[in-house]
Amino acid sequence: MLDIVVRNGQVVTPEGVGAWDIGIQGERIAAVAVAGTLPGDAAEVIDARGLIVVPGGIDPHTHLAHAIMSHPEEPGITLGPEDDTRGMAYGGTTTHLDFCYVRPGTEIPQAIEQRAARWKGNSYVDYAFHVTLSGALDLRIFEQIPEAIQQGFPSFKVFTTNILPSHPKRQGNRLDFGRIGFAMEKVAPQGGLMVVHGEDEDLVQFNYERFRAEGRTDGTNLHLVHTKLSELLAFRRTVALARALGTAVYFVHTSAKEGVETIAEARAQGLPVYGETLHQYCCFNAEYYKTPRGFCSHTYPSLKFPEDQAALWDGLVRNGLSTLATDEYPTSLELKLKGRKIDDVTGGNVGAEARLGIAYSEGVVKRGMALQRFADITATNAARIFGLYPKKGVIAPGSDADLVFLDPSVRKTLAREDFHVTDYSPWEGWQVTGWPVTTMLRGRLIVDRGKLLGAPSDGRLLSRKIDPVMLRRPAC
Numbered sequence: 001m002l003d004i005v006v007r008n009g010q011v012v013t014p015e016g017v018g019a020w021d022i023g024i025q026g027e028r029i030a031a032v033a034v035a036g037t038l039p040g041d042a043a044e045v046i047d048a049r050g051l052i053v054v055p056g057g058i059d060p061h062t063h064l065a066h067a068i069m070s071h072p073e074e075p076g077i078t079l080g081p082e083d084d085t086r087g088m089a090y091g092g093t094t095t096h097l098d099f100c101y102v103r104p105g106t107e108i109p110q111a112i113e114q115r116a117a118r119w120k121g122n123s124y125v126d127y128a129f130h131v132t133l134s135g136a137l138d139l140r141i142f143e144q145i146p147e148a149i150q151q152g153f154p155s156f157k158v159f160t161t162n163i164l165p166s167h168p169k170r171q172g173n174r175l176d177f178g179r180i181g182f183a184m185e186k187v188a189p190q191g192g193l194m195v196v197h198g199e200d201e202d203l204v205q206f207n208y209e210r211f212r213a214e215g216r217t218d219g220t221n222l223h224l225v226h227t228k229l230s231e232l233l234a235f236r237r238t239v240a241l242a243r244a245l246g247t248a249v250y251f252v253h254t255s256a257k258e259g260v261e262t263i264a265e266a267r268a269q270g271l272p273v274y275g276e277t278l279h280q281y282c283c284f285n286a287e288y289y290k291t292p293r294g295f296c297s298h299t300y301p302s303l304k305f306p307e308d309q310a311a312l313w314d315g316l317v318r319n320g321l322s323t324l325a326t327d328e329y330p331t332s333l334e335l336k337l338k339g340r341k342i343d344d345v346t347g348g349n350v351g352a353e354a355r356l357g358i359a360y361s362e363g364v365v366k367r368g369m370a371l372q373r374f375a376d377i378t379a380t381n382a383a384r385i386f387g388l389y390p391k392k393g394v395i396a397p398g399s400d401a402d403l404v405f406l407d408p409s410v411r412k413t414l415a416r417e418d419f420h421v422t423d424y425s426p427w428e429g430w431q432v433t434g435w436p437v438t439t440m441l442r443g444r445l446i447v448d449r450g451k452l453l454g455a456p457s458d459g460r461l462l463s464r465k466i467d468p469v470m471l472r473r474p475a476c
């Protein structure tokens, strides 16, 4: 006997989109079948009439409980998983990937252990971690990479830039290209992948210096400091290094047309290169910085220009970019708007709760994105690239019963009350058509029509292993 049958929904699977029923046993999907053909004696029937059923969303890029670097004189920390993942549950994200920072003086196993302990019992949804390699790390640390991969942590994040200037004194993020190459050497033969924040350090730091000298320090100039050219140079340099060392690369938060083009060119040559972008990069451009709440939508590198927005949408709707993420960095509105200068605007975003709804409204409704492509960019591709597939990211027999029920008939202007994390959302005032209404995590409803049923003890740490196909060629 099945525990749950979901009937009458429009179900999005890799085989197509159809009026199928979903049978669930325990935590997993047992069957996806022609409507009306599953046994009628299930313990529970969920009527999904009028709803679109998609795989639980996967946000591959979040920074929860993370040190805030924009105001070193007043150290702070972003909201933790116990707060932010409540919004994910409401918004249809059932898995997120955060980061374990390894800085000089830290060992990889210790960094993983600390983050896992911080998350345990504190996340409404499932989770995993990328390992971030940051700073002038001792070469000995790189010898710990194979073991981390074997233990289920196969993705390694690096920054090619410190992002902010070094004064006032801040902990830098950058890993030099020598060490990035060294990490690639260790990662590739073990079945791992590099996750790269690509900006050219020389250009970024020079731009800070120049803009300061010219008195152009207003934050509305951020896109002229973190430039399109900087993304182009760093992406190209990284692709060249990865090609030489035979490593797969995932570029986080692609913001410029030049980034999309570099990724497309590498993929056309058969290189295993994947691109992520963020919904605020698609929906806003640098003009928005001039508005009263403009910095709400700032994430490093920066918002860019209308031509970049068009390229990002094209990459998401058609091909070229693989995932839509958030770079989630939940803070209060006061902190988010505190900095007004190029070197103190708080980056990052509160976007996880809105991610699926915005992708549906802006992608599917406005730009004709196919529903399967919607599932790909919000869930399936992240699962495949980061080694969670087919347990996560797909509606198929044997997969975890992580489902999102999206109501395409919802039409509203998003308001503060539509959100459940911190005291603002950058999406307040945005018009949407379609919104997630119910979320299931491993066979249990965690949000049902606006009611929170889940608990912070629900989420589990996921062990990951990447399919070698993903590391050999651009496979999604």
Ligand SMILES: [Zn+2]
Binding pocket: 061, 063, 252, 327
């Ligand atoms: Zn990030």
